[in-house]
Amino acid sequence: MFFKRKSNINLDNIPTHIAMIMDGNGRWAKKRGLSRSVGHRYGIENLKTVVELNLKFKIKFLTVYAFSIENWKRPKDEIETLFELMKQFFDSYGQELSDKGVRIKVIGTRENLSNDILEIIDKVENMTKDNDDLTLLIAFNYGFSEEILTCVKKITHKCLNNELTISDINNELIENNLYTSGVPNVDLLIRTSGEQRLSNFLLLQCSYAELYFTEVYWPDFKEQEYLAALNEYQKRQRRFGGL
Numbered sequence: 001m002f003f004k005r006k007s008n009i010n011l012d013n014i015p016t017h018i019a020m021i022m023d024g025n026g027r028w029a030k031k032r033g034l035s036r037s038v039g040h041r042y043g044i045e046n047l048k049t050v051v052e053l054n055l056k057f058k059i060k061f062l063t064v065y066a067f068s069i070e071n072w073k074r075p076k077d078e079i080e081t082l083f084e085l086m087k088q089f090f091d092s093y094g095q096e097l098s099d100k101g102v103r104i105k106v107i108g109t110r111e112n113l114s115n116d117i118l119e120i121i122d123k124v125e126n127m128t129k130d131n132d133d134l135t136l137l138i139a140f141n142y143g144f145s146e147e148i149l150t151c152v153k154k155i156t157h158k159c160l161n162n163e164l165t166i167s168d169i170n171n172e173l174i175e176n177n178l179y180t181s182g183v184p185n186v187d188l189l190i191r192t193s194g195e196q197r198l199s200n201f202l203l204l205q206c207s208y209a210e211l212y213f214t215e216v217y218w219p220d221f222k223e224q225e226y227l228a229a230l231n232e233y234q235k236r237q238r239r240f241g242g243l
């Protein structure tokens, strides 16, 4: 059988949707005697590198976890840094991503987000809405428990307004009322920094995802690490309950 190869990667078995929990910025910085903010700065820089890699390998969907609802528990100045870096990412890189054919979508609740960040999100989503080389979903102010709660409320509303009946409720309807509506389920979930948990990220969408955990901190997750993850994915046998 003929395999088209790029760096040992079988281009006929590339995941359609990769999700990444970008974890370990703080520990990366601490190890170097730097502040957590500096870690986050390198983390957001690395997101650019990783987006480029996903373009290179023609991944259709990439979802990255940038700020969880649980992250509101962090000190105020760290939260401010994370928000500022996200704004800068959109400001300085949005146009370039758009030119490269990336569609950007921010998933999560808009509640508790300030107007300036909401405006930037709307701008970048609008600017990139017709692109379809790579869809980059940025989970920002995201938590699956909030996503499913919002979904249940939307469906209940439609039932109460007689737009739907209970017999209309099926898996497809639920999927269509999640933030990831129209996006296929995750094939490969990568978490950096050695933690082996999902931290409320895309729980339903990851039902049959292959899980890949690496000790490497997010700012160090570069091409070599990315290729190692793809290689491991290509060794997995996905059965989806079959034989």
Ligand code: IPE
Binding pocket: 022, 023, 024, 025, 026, 027, 028, 043, 066, 067, 068, 071, 082, 193
């Ligand atoms: C990931 O790095 C970024 C966010 C959660 C926003 P962390 O900030 O969680 O870094 P560690 O886990 O403390 O090292």
Ligand code: IPE
Binding pocket: 021, 022, 023, 024, 065, 066, 067, 068, 071, 195, 197, 199
């Ligand atoms: C998950 O990382 C959230 C993001 C990467 C944005 P955390 O560092 O917040 O997760 P826990 O608290 O270790 O589970």
Ligand code: MG
Binding pocket: 023, 024, 025
């Ligand atoms: Mg962490």
